[in-house]
Amino acid sequence: MTTEQKQLISATVPVLKENGILLTKHFYNRMFTHNPELKNMFNMGNQQSGKQQTALAMAVLAYAENIANPGVLMPVVDRIGHKHVSLDIRPEHYQIVGRHLIASIKEVLGEAAMPEIVDAWTAAYVQLAALMSGHEANLYEQKTSLDNGWTGWRPFKIDKKVEESTEITSFYLYPSDGGKVMPHIPGQYISLRVFFPEMELYQARQYSISSAPSNEYYRISVKKEKGTQIDTDGKISNYLHNFIQEGNKVDLTAPAGTFTLSEELSAPVVLISGGVGLTPMISMLENLVEKNYNYPVTWLHGCRNRSVHAFKEKIDQITQTADQVTQHVFYDVSTHEDRQQGIIEGFLDIHKIASLPQFPGTRYYVCGPSAFIQKQYTDLIALGIDKEAILFEEFGPQLLQLN
Numbered sequence: 550m551t552t553e554q555k556q557l558i559s560a561t562v563p564v565l566k567e568n569g570i571l572l573t574k575h576f577y578n579r580m581f582t583h584n585p586e587l588k589n590m591f592n593m594g595n596q597q598s599g600k601q602q603t604a605l606a607m608a609v610l611a612y613a614e615n616i617a618n619p620g621v622l623m624p625v626v627d628r629i630g631h632k633h634v635s636l637d638i639r640p641e642h643y644q645i646v647g648r649h650l651i652a653s654i655k656e657v658l659g660e661a662a663m664p665e666i667v668d669a670w671t672a673a674y675v676q677l678a679a680l681m682s683g684h685e686a687n688l689y690e691q692k693t694s695l696d697n698g699w700t701g702w703r704p705f706k707i708d709k710k711v712e713e714s715t716e717i718t719s720f721y722l723y724p725s726d727g728g729k730v731m732p733h734i735p736g737q738y739i740s741l742r743v744f745f746p747e748m749e750l751y752q753a754r755q756y757s758i759s760s761a762p763s764n765e766y767y768r769i770s771v772k773k774e775k776g777t778q779i780d781t782d783g784k785i786s787n788y789l790h791n792f793i794q795e796g797n798k799v800d801l802t803a804p805a806g807t808f809t810l811s812e813e814l815s816a817p818v819v820l821i822s823g824g825v826g827l828t829p830m831i832s833m834l835e836n837l838v839e840k841n842y843n844y845p846v847t848w849l850h851g852c853r854n855r856s857v858h859a860f861k862e863k864i865d866q867i868t869q870t871a872d873q874v875t876q877h878v879f880y881d882v883s884t885h886e887d888r889q890q891g892i893i894e895g896f897l898d899i900h901k902i903a904s905l906p907q908f909p910g911t912r913y914y915v916c917g918p919s920a921f922i923q924k925q926y927t928d929l930i931a932l933g934i935d936k937e938a939i940l941f942e943e944f945g946p947q948l949l950q951l952n
């Protein structure tokens with residue numbers, strides 16, 4: 550890119566701030582009209598809610614703001630790259646997206662889209678696409694180089710379905726080809742896709758692996774989503790709960806994701822989860838216990854009440870047998886019996902935990918609904934904890950801009 554082109558991109562930042570979502574909405578409509586086959590890749594629910602358009606607009610804006618030094622975006626490129634690779638997105642898709650993005654800029658900006666602005670954005674897109682698809686090529690290569698690694702969609706058999714609470718059910722997934730699974734890093738997710746004949750589409754969703762790395766299977770634990778309107782119950786989670794039976798098949802991509810328990814970690818770990826956000830934490834906890842981790846591990850969990858408290862017996866058993874693990878559980882609404890068993894009433898509040906580890910190096914992992922993550926993050930920062938020590942995962946396109 551020329552210096553003039555970079556200046557032109559920087560000059561369009563205010564326009565993007567104002568029209569970014571309009572542009573990305575127009576872009577997706579255009580792309581799905583001309584290339585409807587791409588609907589198989591996208592979560593059409595996120596399209597309806599506008600979350601994906603917002604996530605893309607935020608990414609394009611961040612890129613425009615950092616056009617002079619796109620290298621600073623590498624952590625974001627890495628996180629998006631893991632999601633892309635998990636959905637089997639390849640360089641040829643970047644060409645289609647580029648064509649529709651540039652055409653959308655022209656169509657949305659109208660006369661304001663002067664040829665030099667369009668040229669600058671074309672050059673900027675080519676540069677960004679090369680950065681992203683280059684990074685993704687490395688991620689694909691890493692997967693094929695790992696033991697039992699693979700890329701693309703691989704059929705898996707549901708071997709066992711286990712109810713963990715009134716709304717969360719676990720699924721034990723074994724490769725249909727009889728092979729082994731690639732060991733995941735605790736905290737990572739897989740994408741799972743199902744074909745819906747009535748939509749004539751595949752739809753994919755991400756699910757954190759809730760088991761410790763094993764050579765034989767992945768366990769995912771899925772919350773049955775309930776919509777507030779008729780016919781708005783979550784598509785895939787209800788399909789898994791209501792229709793999928795033991796012995797049925799689904800397609801999975803290999804584990805991906807950057808919300809992970811570092812192998813080199815040698816410090817206390819605090820796992821903070823809200824509701825179904827406990828799934829990546831269970832994988833981390835089981836892994837830490839299996840390897841006799843030498844530092845304190847604190848399990849903090851909040852949920853609505855006893856009936857939706859998943860994996861209770863499992864965590865109780867771990868805290869009773871593993872000396873280094875302590876737990877504090879909060880219910881929005883508790884009974885006298887719950888409180889006798891140590892349950893704290895109200896939303897999860899770290900200020901109520903007198904023994905919260907705060908030594909330098911302690912790692913804090915947070916997962917749950919956006920408002921939950923936001924609150925825990927703010928409270929941890931208020932305790933003086935470094936933002937680099939806090940890792941979080943949103944169960945949807947990342948929209949929070951915390952660190």
Ligand SMILES: Cc1cc2nc3c(=O)[nH]c(=O)nc-3n(C[C@H](O)[C@H](O)[C@H](O)COP(=O)(O)OP(=O)(O)OC[C@H]3O[C@@H](n4cnc5c(N)ncnc54)[C@H](O)[C@@H]3O)c2cc1C
Pocket residue numbers: 592594595597738754755756757758769770771772773774775776777778781782783784785786787806825828829942943944945946
């Ligand atoms: C990295 C990552 C890890 C994840 N891990 C897990 C996990 O371990 N366990 C888990 O359960 N989930 C997890 N998720 C979330 C999961 O991917 C799905 O988003 C979730 O299961 C909902 O998918 P769905 O198809 O059932 O719902 P969707 O059909 O995608 O709908 C989502 C929500 O929108 C509502 N809705 C849909 N259409 C409408 C409409 N027209 N009007 C109003 N409301 C509507 C639905 O009722 C539902 O509540 C994870 C997500 C990510 C990104």
Ligand code: HEM
Pocket residue numbers: 587590591592593595596601604605608609628629632633636638642643644646677678681945946947948
């Ligand atoms: C420069 C180009 C691109 C940018 C800046 C970009 C940006 C993003 C961002 C920010 C997300 C959300 C990530 C998250 O937080 O989970 C995302 C997800 C996604 N991207 Fe891209 N992307 C690009 C190219 C592509 C291409 C070429 C494809 C394939 C056609 C693609 C398909 C997807 C899909 C399917 C998702 C998940 C959407 C969902 O779950 O709703 N992207 N991308």
